Amino acid sequence: MDTAVSQPGPSGANGEPFAAAHACAAVLVAAPASGQGKTTVAAALARLHARQGRRVRVFKCGPDFLDPHWLALASGAPVHSLDLWMTGEADCRRRLHTAAGEADLLIVEGVMGLFDGSPSAADLAERFGLPVLAVIDAQAMAGTFGALAYGLQNFRPALPWAGVLANRVAGERHAGMLEAALREPAQWLGALPRGGDFSLPERHLGLVAAHELVDAMARLDAAADALAATPLGQRAIGALPQVRFEAPRAEPEARCPRLLEGRTIAVACDAAFAFIYPANLDVLAALGARAVFFSPLAGDALPACDAVWLPGGYPELHAKALSACAALREALAAHAGAGKPVWAECGGMMALFDQLQTADGAAYALWGLLPGRVTMHKRLAALGPQQLRLGGHVLRGHTFHYSNSETSLTPATFTARPDVEPAAGARAGEAFYLHGAVRASYFHAWFASSPEATAMLFGAAPIAFERNTPKDDAHAHA
Template identity: 35%
Template sequence: MKQKPFIMIGAASSGSGKTTFTLGLLRLLRNRGMKVQPFKCGPDYIDTKHHAMAAGEESVNLDTYMASAAHVRELYARYGTASDVCVTEGVMGLFDGYDGMKGSSAEIAELIGIPVVLVLNAKSTAYTVAPVLYGFKHFYPGIRVVGVVFNFVASVAHYAYLQQACADAGVEALGYIPKDESIVIPSRHLGLSIDETFCFDTFADRVAEVIDKTVNVDRLLELCTVEFSGEQTQDVVCFGNRKIAIARDEAFNFMYRENVEALKRAGEVVFFSPLRDKSLPEADMVYFPGGYPELHLAELAANEGMRQSVRKYCENGGRVLAECGGMMYLCDTITDGDGKVYPMAGVLKQGATMEQMKLKLGYREVRVNGQRIRGHEFHYSRILPTNEKIPVIGTIYNAKDMVVDTPVYTYKNVLASYIHFYWGECGIDHFLMLMSQK
């Protein structure tokens, strides 16, 4: 049984610097010639995109609400096999889950046996981090906190106080990230900036350079090296002769890696662009994932050929699955934040709007036909009231088992919702069967 570094990057809370450190570490290890496999705790589909850009390898979601523990372990083993190091970015605070610790980074660290490196915000504090660190180390014996990296450190003298706190708390100090405006991440309403004006490679290289100078990465790797029992798995085998088309461009790109792999097992996958292609490719099923359609409304509206092609396909009974931004594209219109209305595919007789944006997020469970299907919702847009009665299926619950008003629309063979579903474990055919009204 071989050994390799498993790293879980956790924190006391969101905003501590997990993502900055993760991206810098991924790029630094890649620059050292290591093959890095990134993972992300929880349902986030934006951080994984940036992991891939930093590491040169697609990231994989590890989520114990949407998938079984056995599936999560299998994913880690399968994707980690060919790597030199596995780096997992946590979600929120280390112990924050949808129900106590359930679904938390700590739960996944225990499930797989990943050592935890904390990233703590040291702004406006010094020796007080000692009891914080002591608590993280001793609160839950099922995980192993091996060290800490401090963020927003004002000076070498400041770090010396933090090192003293680490010594007294019994947690190894692995280094720090200084206050530096050049490594502040631009953000937008759904996560890190993906605007063209933001040069991601320059940013990632800069963070990697800083980390290389102020963090003992060699010691971090040493502390996190554990036995790895994963075995090489065979390449994905296509079990079907269907052609499955996936929308993928700047407007539509929020998708779980394992969902796509499940589609590849079900048929031949082809990608197309609703922004640039003039019509749908020949397909037995079309998947419109979420993304940022609101940033490309003029281009989507101007591509009348694609809009007509999508509408014709749906009206003729074509199988379509649309999530969040993909569902919005199937609506009659999308209104931008300034009130300007853009025509969309016109399949669902309703409009979506970015006006009066309000965040709606959380895990979702659809209960339909005695079955349960899980996913996640995260958006700022909303559907406008309409007199049209589009059929809906199932009853939707959140992680606290409370009913929520997030419809799953069905029209002919179209299934559309704000929910990002996860079928990476059960497979797309089983998922569609469960969601079928027939």
């Protein structure tokens, strides 16, 4: 692996040298749209090199809880998010620089289509010089494949480019037609077949998580085997694009305030509550908290704790089992009744309502800490980046759900889109409920964006708002 230059680099304002840059093989796996096979290719590339003994680090561009399960299994290392808005450029730069100093290969999986969103995967690629490996679902095209590849490569002249790989290809003849359609034959990185035993199953929020499938590793190995037969898979690590990652500027280290020192936070973690960013757990530890995990689906009792975190996930798929958790329901009610905080995030909030109705019309009594009901729909109810202001601090994050809630509760405030000033009480996004010791919202928070607001969610200080919030229209907030 190539590493940093040895000559002295520039120095900061205090005269100390910046950390050295690191270089390693790196690509950003992107596509013209969602559903083209980005995760399959990124995971296959990671698995192919990891099982050959190379050190592989993978990142996911944008908010995502599901793809990282597959990417972590494939690479054997934790997968963190990179997002120029939610996590911030400085965080992205630090993570990429650190990973490049430890890895032989660095892979970033894009989000949606290459140029979709603001910021987009293309923005990230340009900002950090990541060559784009474009994955195109070619099952229903021939010559148009060349036009699409050319457009992706040249839509932004400054975009670094690695090449194009065709996915879901019918056979050798089809692959030959696709390769011949390219204006630059050197851009051809091969084709993966249609079907096969390496497809990654999906459901309404995205891919089925890897830990839910007993044959997850077998699927990854099959994908890696298929990729090994392509020009991309046959390239030596040194023949892959090499990228130099500059170090973050040598500024004084910002220490996370120990606002949760000595506190224990019980975190629900199982197939119903699996949407947890590893970086969020890191922030809780930096705040001084100790996380203990429990599984409602396994019948675990609520651990002794100072606060509870109910993350997002799939309560709708496990509503019958969650409805039967009588002992946990009583323990949570006693916990909240004693004034101990509960932060319930998206699926975690859904489990706290009186009732959940699934998309097929079945209704289940749930845990009853919040009055009202949640109804699942077959269409997306909300999607996109959001921010939440608490006590003068702003938490960044996002929303993504197929349900809506109906409740008599008046929201304490609302989240806002990135292009809206996050003023308390401005109805621009998701409702944030404050019901006794329960804090709940469809909003998924990125804790590192404001450790102070995060600590407030878990009881380090009373939830505070900057001005009075509106008291009307308290029903049916999606």
